[in-house]
Amino acid sequence: MADLPEGEAVPADGSLPDPDVSKGFSAYVHIPFCAVRCGYCDFNTYTNLDFGPGASVSGFPDSLRREIALSQHVLRVRGSAPLLRTVFFGGGTPTMMNPAQLAGILRTLHASFGIAPGAEITTEANPESVTRESLRELAHAGFTRISFGMQSAVPHVLHTLERRHTPGQVTAAVHWARECGLDVSVDLIYGTPGESAADWETSVQAAIALGPDHISAYALTVEPGTAMGAKVRRGELRMPDPDEQAERYEQASRILEGAGYRWYEISNWAQPGHECRHNLAYWHNENWWGYGPGAHSHINGTRFWNVKHPLAYARALDRGRTPAAAREILNLTEREEEAVMLGIRLRDGIAIPAWADKRAVAALIADGLVDASRALRGRLVLTLRGRLLADAVTRALMP
Ligand SMILES: C[S@@+](CC[C@H](N)C(=O)[O-])C[C@H]1O[C@@H](n2cnc3c(N)ncnc32)[C@H](O)[C@@H]1O
Ligand code: SF4
Structure with missing residues (x-):
């Protein structure tokens, strides 16, 4: 089974830097x-x-x-x-x-x-x-x-x-x-x-x-x-x-x-x-809480993930501790990069980020991976070929 990612320790009570979910x-x-x-x-x-x-x-x-x-x-x-x-x-x-x-x-x-x-x-x-x-x-x-x-x-x-x-x-x-x-x-x-x-x-x-x-x-x-x-x-x-x-x-x-x-x-x-x-x-990189062993969560730029084994999960909760194994607090740049990686997968793509390298965008259009007419209107939208190579498109866009 795939291993969990590395990350920093989570406080025993599971507290978060920004826990506000008033918007749902x-x-x-x-x-x-x-x-x-x-x-x-x-x-x-x-x-x-x-x-x-x-x-x-x-x-x-x-x-x-x-x-x-x-x-x-x-x-x-x-x-x-x-x-x-x-x-x-x-x-x-x-x-x-x-x-x-x-x-x-x-x-x-x-x-x-x-x-x-x-x-x-x-x-x-x-x-x-x-x-x-x-x-x-x-x-x-x-x-x-x-x-x-x-x-x-x-x-x-x-x-x-x-x-x-x-x-x-x-x-x-x-x-x-x-x-x-x-x-x-x-x-x-x-x-x-x-x-x-x-x-x-x-x-x-x-x-x-x-x-x-x-x-x-x-x-x-x-x-x-x-x-x-x-x-x-x-x-x-x-x-x-x-x-x-x-x-x-x-x-x-x-x-x-x-x-x-x-x-x-x-x-x-x-x-x-x-x-x-x-x-x-x-x-859309919104907030969600993943309950259960191995589940991942994202709350306002903090990602955390639970221990994988059902017994380790149950024992942590039984002791009144968070079952989270580790977490990652994303900085602004990481958040923007993640929004690109996730949003590019969607039919409407993403607005071309201000930091995107114009030559990289031009190369993606020339390679037929990104729709040229939508790019002229400021959006990065994958073509059928681009959908097959979405990860490569994301990598090419990263500064
Ligand atoms: C993990 S399953 C959970 C739902 C349910 N147990 C099932 O199998 O239908 C969710 C979906 O993940 C997909 N899936 C699981 N392992 C996969 C793999 N190695 N490659 C591609 N798709 C996979 C399957 O299409 C499956 O329907
Ligand atoms: S989750 Fe269970 S039923 Fe679904 S694909 Fe995996 S082993 Fe099969």
């Missing part, structure tokens, strides 16, 4: 449990469902409640308006918790900070982990949106990814979610070893046929510490080819745009008005 913030809740670990996955998740007090599927909500109480103590608010504009339960597999547990955590967030009217409240879910009834309970509890890990509609690709669901289970889950009035997103992965262009087209078309509001498509990354990484090392699987992945991205973008899904962030397409507001808050 977002909450991310990380559920670090899965029934089975997929061979490609490097996320902070565990198939041991009971590490001890506060770190088991049944005891974990208590630990989250302690962190919510700690954040309530740390954050400062003027006024009494509800503060949470978006809430996102991610994982791991949030639906390893039953709907009553998820509803209980949501109620604690509401009692602590207030959930704003019209807030977007999402949970991720594996298609095989929901039923018509569980989705009804989630909708009844206030969830407005669900994001299913579809990954592919092609059985041999799902098999290589070691996913446990069938394409039919995705169809049923999306249908039930729609019945309950939930906004629906599906995640796809491209570039899996053995996936042909035709397989990928089948998956994209199958996702569109489900009629979701939102579709994410991610290039498969093979991390060294995963089971898939080991298979690639042993020569049992072929490493995804970056040029082939670039072709798959362009193929997906063409098909999705043709079907009315507008790209609004490099890996995300949505029916107009159904963009994920929670993820937009990240890319």
Whole structure:
């Protein structure tokens, strides 16, 4: 599993240099449990469902409640308006918790900070982990949106990814979610070893046929510490080819745009008005608190991240201490650079920063990575080719 970044120590009570969130913030809740670990996955998740007090599927909500109480103590608010504009339960597999547990955590967030009217409240879910009834309970509890890990509609690709669901289970889950009035997103992965262009087209078309509001498509990354990484090392699987992945991205973008899904962030397409507001808050560099093991937070230029192991997380909170492992306080220049790195990923790009080197911008236009006409009007907006090389564009812009 990827290591946490280096950083400075966090005060034991979790206090922050600038804790004011009066303008509102977002909450991310990380559920670090899965029934089975997929061979490609490097996320902070565990198939041991009971590490001890506060770190088991049944005891974990208590630990989250302690962190919510700690954040309530740390954050400062003027006024009494509800503060949470978006809430996102991610994982791991949030639906390893039953709907009553998820509803209980949501109620604690509401009692602590207030959930704003019209807030977007999402949970991720594996298609095989929901039923018509569980989705009804989630909708009844206030969830407005669900994001299913579809990954592919092609059985041999799902098999290589070691996913446990069938394409039919995705169809049923999306249908039930729609019945309950939930906004629906599906995640796809491209570039899996053995996936042909035709397989990928089948998956994209199958996702569109489900009629979701939102579709994410991610290039498969093979991390060294995963089971898939080991298979690639042993020569049992072929490493995804970056040029082939670039072709798959362009193929997906063409098909999705043709079907009315507008790209609004490099890996995300949505029916107009159904963009994920929670993820937009990240890319707009707004404030969010990440609850749970390994979760990252950003409050007014301070970034901090929690210890990764569920038991270390639960123990810190049990002792009345912050579960944060470390933090980084960004200076003005770092904040501006970060705003470029995040904002450039979006459909409308960013205003050309005053400090940007004019020659670097001209070179990006000449290389076809940045839209020339938008640059004339003062904005840096990625072209289709630029979307594939966003990190290089960011590097080129940095002073
Ligand atoms: C970490 S999962 C959590 C949600 C849920 N457990 C699931 O698998 O659907 C969120 C998404 O991350 C993406 N993902 C995870 N590992 C990835 C990898 N190595 N390469 C590309 N995408 C990945 C998958 O598309 C997945 O749907
Ligand atoms: S179900 Fe999701 S979070 Fe769990 S191992 Fe698979 S991809 Fe990772």
